[in-house]
Amino acid sequence: xxxxxxxxxxxxxxxxxxxxxxxxxxxxxxxxxxxxxxxxxxxxxxxxxxxxxxxxxxxxxxxxxxxxxxxxxxxxxxxxxxxxxxxxxxxxxxxxxxxxxxxxxxxxxxxxxxxxxxxxxxxxxxxxxxxxxxxxxxxxxxxxxxxxxxxxxx
Amino acid sequence: xxxxxxxxxxxxxxxxxxxxxxxxxxxxxxxxxxxxxxxxxxxxxxxxxxxxxxxxxxxxxxxxxxxxxxxxxxxxxxxxxxxxxxxxxxxxxxxxxxxxxxxxxxxxxxxxxxxxxxxxxxxxxxxxxxxxxxxxxxxxxxxxxxxxxxxxxx
Amino acid sequence: xxxxxxxxxxxxxxxxxxxxxxxxxxxxxxxxxxxxxxxxxxxxxxxxxxxxxxxxxxxxxxxxxxxxxxxxxxxxxxxxxxxxxxxxxxxxxxxxxxxxxxxxxxxxxxxxxxxxxxxxxxxxxxxxxxxxxxxxxxxxxxxxxxxxxxxxxx
Amino acid sequence: xxxxxxxxxxxxxxxxxxxxxxxxxxxxxxxxxxxxxxxxxxxxxxxxxxxxxxxxxxxxxxxxxxxxxxxxxxxxxxxxxxxxxxxxxxxxxxxxxxxxxxxxxxxxxxxxxxxxxxxxxxxxxxxxxxxxxxxxxxxxxxxxxxxxxxxxxx
Amino acid sequence: xxxxxxxxxxxxxxxxxxxxxxxxxxxxxxxxxxxxxxxxxxxxxxxxxxxxxxxxxxxxxxxxxxxxxxxxxxxxxxxxxxxxxxxxxxxxxxxxxxxxxxxxxxxxxxxxxxxxxxxxxxxxxxxxxxxxxxxxxxxxxxxxxxxxxxxxxx
Amino acid sequence: xxxxxxxxxxxxxxxxxxxxxxxxxxxxxxxxxxxxxxxxxxxxxxxxxxxxxxxxxxxxxxxxxxxxxxxxxxxxxxxxxxxxxxxxxxxxxxxxxxxxxxxxxxxxxxxxxxxxxxxxxxxxxxxxxxxxxxxxxxxxxxxxxxxxxxxxxx
Numbered sequence: 001x002x003x004x005x006x007x008x009x010x011x012x013x014x015x016x017x018x019x020x021x022x023x024x025x026x027x028x029x030x031x032x033x034x035x036x037x038x039x040x041x042x043x044x045x046x047x048x049x050x051x052x053x054x055x056x057x058x059x060x061x062x063x064x065x066x067x068x069x070x071x072x073x074x075x076x077x078x079x080x081x082x083x084x085x086x087x088x089x090x091x092x093x094x095x096x097x098x099x100x101x102x103x104x105x106x107x108x109x110x111x112x113x114x115x116x117x118x119x120x121x122x123x124x125x126x127x128x129x130x131x132x133x134x135x136x137x138x139x140x141x142x143x144x145x146x147x148x149x150x151x152x153x154x
Numbered sequence: 155x156x157x158x159x160x161x162x163x164x165x166x167x168x169x170x171x172x173x174x175x176x177x178x179x180x181x182x183x184x185x186x187x188x189x190x191x192x193x194x195x196x197x198x199x200x201x202x203x204x205x206x207x208x209x210x211x212x213x214x215x216x217x218x219x220x221x222x223x224x225x226x227x228x229x230x231x232x233x234x235x236x237x238x239x240x241x242x243x244x245x246x247x248x249x250x251x252x253x254x255x256x257x258x259x260x261x262x263x264x265x266x267x268x269x270x271x272x273x274x275x276x277x278x279x280x281x282x283x284x285x286x287x288x289x290x291x292x293x294x295x296x297x298x299x300x301x302x303x304x305x306x307x308x
Numbered sequence: 309x310x311x312x313x314x315x316x317x318x319x320x321x322x323x324x325x326x327x328x329x330x331x332x333x334x335x336x337x338x339x340x341x342x343x344x345x346x347x348x349x350x351x352x353x354x355x356x357x358x359x360x361x362x363x364x365x366x367x368x369x370x371x372x373x374x375x376x377x378x379x380x381x382x383x384x385x386x387x388x389x390x391x392x393x394x395x396x397x398x399x400x401x402x403x404x405x406x407x408x409x410x411x412x413x414x415x416x417x418x419x420x421x422x423x424x425x426x427x428x429x430x431x432x433x434x435x436x437x438x439x440x441x442x443x444x445x446x447x448x449x450x451x452x453x454x455x456x457x458x459x460x461x462x
Numbered sequence: 463x464x465x466x467x468x469x470x471x472x473x474x475x476x477x478x479x480x481x482x483x484x485x486x487x488x489x490x491x492x493x494x495x496x497x498x499x500x501x502x503x504x505x506x507x508x509x510x511x512x513x514x515x516x517x518x519x520x521x522x523x524x525x526x527x528x529x530x531x532x533x534x535x536x537x538x539x540x541x542x543x544x545x546x547x548x549x550x551x552x553x554x555x556x557x558x559x560x561x562x563x564x565x566x567x568x569x570x571x572x573x574x575x576x577x578x579x580x581x582x583x584x585x586x587x588x589x590x591x592x593x594x595x596x597x598x599x600x601x602x603x604x605x606x607x608x609x610x611x612x613x614x615x616x
Numbered sequence: 617x618x619x620x621x622x623x624x625x626x627x628x629x630x631x632x633x634x635x636x637x638x639x640x641x642x643x644x645x646x647x648x649x650x651x652x653x654x655x656x657x658x659x660x661x662x663x664x665x666x667x668x669x670x671x672x673x674x675x676x677x678x679x680x681x682x683x684x685x686x687x688x689x690x691x692x693x694x695x696x697x698x699x700x701x702x703x704x705x706x707x708x709x710x711x712x713x714x715x716x717x718x719x720x721x722x723x724x725x726x727x728x729x730x731x732x733x734x735x736x737x738x739x740x741x742x743x744x745x746x747x748x749x750x751x752x753x754x755x756x757x758x759x760x761x762x763x764x765x766x767x768x769x770x
Numbered sequence: 771x772x773x774x775x776x777x778x779x780x781x782x783x784x785x786x787x788x789x790x791x792x793x794x795x796x797x798x799x800x801x802x803x804x805x806x807x808x809x810x811x812x813x814x815x816x817x818x819x820x821x822x823x824x825x826x827x828x829x830x831x832x833x834x835x836x837x838x839x840x841x842x843x844x845x846x847x848x849x850x851x852x853x854x855x856x857x858x859x860x861x862x863x864x865x866x867x868x869x870x871x872x873x874x875x876x877x878x879x880x881x882x883x884x885x886x887x888x889x890x891x892x893x894x895x896x897x898x899x900x901x902x903x904x905x906x907x908x909x910x911x912x913x914x915x916x917x918x919x920x921x922x923x924x
Binding site: 529 | 786787789791
């Protein structure tokens with residue numbers, strides 16, 4: 001079974017309690033929100049329950065300040081038998097001029113599971129746009145490098 | 155200036171609100187706790203304020219259940235001019251037999267910053283034990299692969 | 309100045325701590341999420357800071373259970389000089405069959421404010437679709453009834 | 463069965479995390495606390511479990527600042543067969559002169575439910591004071607307008 | 617200046633996240649709520665900002681279960697130059713028969729402080745009822761034992 | 771059965787939401803963290819589930835500020851048949867000079883319980899160091915004074 005991937009969008013405010021001593025969002029808090037957004041994409045794509053198997057990379061480029069609005073855009077970009085590579089991009093919005101900055105990108109691997117927590121097949125992702133095909137390639141690299149890493153750092 | 159790295163240990167319970175529908179801790183929640191533990195190691199090692207620059211890899215091997223105790227062990231394993239690679243291991247403890255399982259490992263990169271948020275030099279890590287030397291090597295791999303990834307997925 | 313209204317969509321899980329003794333989301337918790345989603349719409353529409361002036365009505369039709377996904381859809385439907393009527397609809401998703409139920413609708417009034425907390429003009433909403441025109445009418449009713457209420461219950 | 467209504471009083475501090483960018487409490491946070499206080503009144507009055515059926519109106523008159531004390535006063539003011547109209551008033555206290563300001567009023571409708579979530583009869587409210595009789599009338603207006611609203615905005 | 621002491625009453629639900637593995641409220645969570653209630657009494661009594669100087673004793677007698685309502689009753693019972701002894705009692709309510717159990721009592725010492733964090737005089741408590749006089753005596757014992765303890769355990 | 775006691779160390783940041791109006795940690799929040807750390811020591815020492823039976827004393831000596839790191843050191847110092855006296859010390863760290871201050875000490879009594887919530891025997895503590903013997907004596911005083919208090923304040 002093949003299926004197209006739909007982007008999940010979530011938008012939040014940075015609350016005082018989410019921030020460190022420089023008034024910007026904690027890395028760990030942002031990852032928590034990315035994980036939730038990623039799980040939503042993976043659940044909607046697969047129609048199954050999912051667990052986070054690994055985080056392959058997250059780059060924090062630009063800090064997001066208290067009171068800023070930030071938007072998470074999450075999408076399944078690659079599928080294997082039971083696992084899905086999900087890309088999550090984060091943008092911040094600063095108000096006066098509606099400037100929007102690309103702040104952070106992460107790649108997560110989610111695995112579909114059945115009632116007993118055993119891995120379960122997922123539909124195959126059907127790339128539709130040019131962008132889909134580009135990120136399918138990125139997903140493949142992410143997946144291959146995940147295997148390499150487990151050997152290199154064992 | 156050279157400095158030895160000291161392990162930071164933190165221990166927590168899994169609370170009801172930290173869990174997903176299978177009664178195990180959310181990946182995102184665990185990463186939040188890992189980021190805090192990692193920041194503590196990096197602050198204590200460098201004596202500076204730090205920000206999370208990237209998460210290079212986190213493998214979730216064994217789920218941690220509601221009510222379990224879990225322990226985070228965080229240590230700076232590699233240093234460059236302004237950045238530190240921190241390894242964070244997570245163990246869970248199940249009570250009757252004090253069984254302790256290795257559940258999760260992550261590699262984070264923290265950068266020391268000054269009052270204006272500009273990167274700042276950190277002391278050089280001085281490996282002492284055999285283990286320190288092994289993980290210095292792992293840290294080098296993590297750092298090299300971080301650079302590769304940015305090119306490969308650009 | 310006239311401006312079209314864009315729907316803001318947010319998607320969440322119901323966490324254990326969000327639920328009452330029947331395992332369904334607390335009314336108060338759901339309203340908190342609706343208020344945040346509504347504020348996002350009003351900020352994006354007006355380009356200004358906003359405060360919640362009143363909640364005119366919220367009907368909780370179908371309970372949302374722990375572990376469910378719920379989606380908030382928020383949109384400015386009517387504008388006066390400094391105030392905006394925002395409609396927020398909530399849907400829940402139950403997994404196996406992707407069934408989606410309409411659970412809750414609320415009408416909030418937000419006011420744009422300047423740095424000193426004084427009300428500030430907002431752009432005029434430009435209805436585009438048939439639906440936009442229908443809900444402009446609903447917004448007018450909501451606004452008129454708000455004035456009546458203040459008299460009737462004074 | 464007839465029963466008098468007793469006011470439930472709750473008092474809180476405004477925490478940093480409860481506040482927006484102007485340092486005042488979020489509308490949504492305040493409603494969450496009002497819903498909890500309202501549920502307490504409805505549970506104590508009826509001796510039953512209750513759910514929030516609707517919020518009929520909340521007016522936010524004066525903002526409450528971080529660090530302020532605020533007091534919620536909640537009371538059942540009108541009863542129908544299975545539902546109760548609850549009025550919740552909010553006051554803030556500013557310290558030096560013990561000045562107390564009326565900040566916010568809301569009307570909520572709660573429904574008593576049995577173990578299966580089905581509506582269940584509640585005692586009839588017995589107005590005792592002049593104030594009780596005045597607000598019984600207000601409760602009637604609230605209830606009537608709730609029915610009208612559902613028609614007008616359907 | 618002499619002043620009577622007024623009881624502060626707060627009422628809460630036990631939320632899922634407040635509970636341990638036996639489904640009853642965490643000691644630490646209950647103390648957090650007691651400290652807030654105690655601070656409210658001390659602020660209202662003294663008209664000053666206050667800090668918690670010490671907790672002299674808390675006995676947890678009966679556990680409070682998830683979903684229970686619990687009520688905190690807090691009152692200044694004894695005053696010295698800059699400090700106040702506050703007694704906080706906790707009751708739980710189980711629904712069907714409105715049974716109310718006395719669960720926990722604690723004695724806290726709060727100190728009034730000025731803008732610079734320096735101790736500041738408080739009004740003298742004026743005992744009015746028989747109960748007030750009894751607990752003034754208890755407050756004296758608490759205060760004396762606090763001094764003894766600091767010597768004995770130094 | 772005799773067993774040595776091992777210190778449990780936990781390290782945290784003071785978050786914005788943990789602080790009062792003077793920017794220092796709430797007494798109640800600190801006690802919550804102490805209770806968790808104390809429970810960890812008692813669970814690890816006894817190998818059983820535990821509940822907090824009482825807090826015998828907590829002295830807040832030096833305030834801990836927002837953004838500070840604080841460290842909790844928790845240890846079983848005395849055992850009776852089913853109960854354990856746990857001492858918890860709190861230190862804060864201020865960054866530039868790594869200055870470390872002793873801020874707070876508390877004595878908690880935990881009781882081991884079986885599946886039905888009934889008290890259960892715990893191993894006997896075996897004091898090893900000079901410090902262990904000193905604090906065994908302090909634990910005895912704490913325990914004796916707890917009994918006295920219940921009589922004196924009854």
